[in-house]
């Protein structure tokens with residue numbers, strides 16, 4: 119039996135694909151009334167058009183997940199540290215399915231898990247995947263990072279489905295940081311497209327953004343080959359190119375001078391956290407700095423572009 123914490127778009131999509139593959143799934147959401155209603159309606163508000171099969175039990179009571187050996191965590195990153203201790207669970211394996219860096223502690227999701235659930239083996243699931251695609255059963259491939267290779271292998275086998283293919287690695291930092299940092303670049307790309315700066319500008323931002331991801335993530339222990347994989351280059355390609363990305367959409371609205379849509383956009387906090395990590399580790403992050411300025415309203419798109427173009431010429 120698999121437990122999923124977070125009945126938002128992604129947690130629900132994972133529940134649907136795992137149930138389709140034959141797993142019994144308990145899906146916990148913090149809004150108890152909505153979860154009770156979901157038992158009858160057989161859908162959750164975030165994915166109203168995706169039916170929940172009989173194999174999924176929606177619940178607002180975390181105790182219903184106490185028999186689940188594996189728990190997937192799909193709440194927004196900035197709420198992970200408050201969510202975990204409140205659940206009162208002690209799973210053997212905890213797989214983070216959130217993308218970001220905790221702004222208070224600058225920890226990735228697996229470190230947050232280790233802090234609150236020291237007996238659980240933490241893992242991270244990340245890569246190019248829109249919840250709607252996974253829920254529809256469209257082909258998707260993700261990275262599963264787990265420092266314990268044998269647990270990682272078992273999780274890979276358990277969580278892969280006929281349409282969701284997992285690749286495993288022991289490089290937890292690489293999977294975490296690739297998935298977190300790509301969101302920052304997606305905001306920058308959205309802003310460039312929204313402001314009408316063109317496809318060439320987007321390609322330049324993606325490439326130089328990837329260079330920043332490589333610099334910061336390797337300074338924090340990630341391996342380059344992981345960052346060139348699904349939870350890095352792969353997710354960067356998806357998120358920077360698709361208007362369906364909420365991070366891209368946020369940047370796009372800013373680029374057009376419009377009010378951004380109300381949505382989970384992990385890249386805003388991650389950009390701030392990345393700048394702090396960069397300062398600590400002596401890593402220059404000009405695209406991230408411009409994105410932070412843009413999101414905070416301190417820079418307009420033209421100022422941000424000027425700041426990037428006026429930097430000293432350098433080697434690639």
Ligand SMILES: NC(=O)c1ccc[n+]([C@@H]2O[C@H](COP(=O)([O-])OP(=O)(O)OC[C@H]3O[C@@H](n4cnc5c(N)ncnc54)[C@H](O)[C@@H]3O)[C@@H](O)[C@H]2O)c1
Nearest residue numbers: 125126127128129164192193194197216217247248249382
């Ligand atoms: N939606 C996607 O396509 C997608 C794909 C891959 C990864 N992710 C990642 O999954 C994570 C969740 O995103 P999502 O798309 O499901 O978001 P969402 O906005 O659809 O849902 C978030 C869920 O978390 C709950 N939540 C919000 N604040 C909370 C808090 N303080 N305490 C407890 N619960 C809280 C909400 O009630 C909601 O059920 C993010 O880190 C995101 O980057 C999302």
Ligand SMILES: O=P(O)(O)OC[C@H](O)CO
Nearest residue numbers: 245246247363364365366
């Ligand atoms: O909608 P976004 O920007 O949060 O992106 C969703 C996923 O992270 C894409 O892999």
